[in-house]
Amino acid sequence: xxxxxxxxxxxxxxxxxxxxxxxxxxxxxxxxxxxxxxxxxxxxxxxxxxxxxxxxxxxxxxxxxxxxxxxxxxxxxxxxxxxxxxxxxxxxxxxxxxxxxxxxxxxxxxxxxxxxxxxxxxxxxxxxxxxxxxxxxxxxxxxxxxxxxxxxxxxxxxxxxxxxxxxxxxxxxxxxxxxxxxxxx
Numbered sequence: 001x002x003x004x005x006x007x008x009x010x011x012x013x014x015x016x017x018x019x020x021x022x023x024x025x026x027x028x029x030x031x032x033x034x035x036x037x038x039x040x041x042x043x044x045x046x047x048x049x050x051x052x053x054x055x056x057x058x059x060x061x062x063x064x065x066x067x068x069x070x071x072x073x074x075x076x077x078x079x080x081x082x083x084x085x086x087x088x089x090x091x092x093x094x095x096x097x098x099x100x101x102x103x104x105x106x107x108x109x110x111x112x113x114x115x116x117x118x119x120x121x122x123x124x125x126x127x128x129x130x131x132x133x134x135x136x137x138x139x140x141x142x143x144x145x146x147x148x149x150x151x152x153x154x155x156x157x158x159x160x161x162x163x164x165x166x167x168x169x170x171x172x173x174x175x176x177x178x179x180x181x182x183x184x185x
Contacts, residue, residue: 010074011038011085017069017105018042024067026177027111027144028052029102029121031071031151034087038075043068051152052117054161059173067109071124072098090120099124107142113179114144115172118151135172145179147172 015033028044036046044052056063072090080086090098102124106114116122119131125141127134127148134148149172150158150165158165 010076012074013038013041014073015041015043015070015075016073017067017102017109018044019063019067020065021067021109023110023112025065025112026061026179027067027069027106027109027114028117029069029071029114029124030117031120032087032090033070033073033075035075037070043070047156048151048153051156051160055152055155055166055169055173058166058170059177061173061177067105067111069102069105071095071102071120073101074098092123095120095123106144111144113176114141114146115176116146116148118149118154121151122148135168145176147176147179149173149176 011033015037030044030048030052033043034046034048037043037049043049053063056066072094076088076090076094077085078088114125116125116127122128122131122134125139125146127139127146131148131150137148139146139148149169152169155163155165155169160166
């Protein structure tokens with residue numbers, strides 16, 4: 001585990017992975033914890049997490065077979081109005097520094113497949129380039145199938161439930177859910 005981050009640029013409270021600890025059928029990787037996640041100490045409980053959970057239901061996925069984690073385990077901060085801190089995307093250097101937590105957890109949990117949710121998750125898994133192109137490719141991490149899709153917050157911004165980006169992400173979730181089955185054949 002890397003040393004806790006310097007206060008000011010990060011909230012120093014760690015948000016650990018959650019869900020099925022051994023052999024999850026699908027391992028979902030997000031960007032970084034937000035305020036709600038940091039307060040709760042759990043990944044994907046804020047607005048993006050609520051969108052993700054609706055997407056998971058729409059894809060017919062059993063949440064008990066999932067493991068949830070972020071590319072980095074700390075909330076990256078930037079100054080906001082009146083001195084309040086706001087979320088920001090982690091930098092590539094920060095992802096390189098803190099993604100060891102994610103990679104160790106993937107190795108330990110031995111998932112059937114991994115789905116990277118957005119650009120930061122892609123970078124943590126060594127995948128670079130546009131999301132649109134990466135969605136059409138198959139990757140591997142230590143022999144495990146890795147697929148790429150949008151971050152749930154992007155889905156919310158691009159029309160939300162029922163829109164074309166929503167439907168595309170539901171398909172991506174379904175494809176990732178079945179990736180282990182295809183590998184076993």
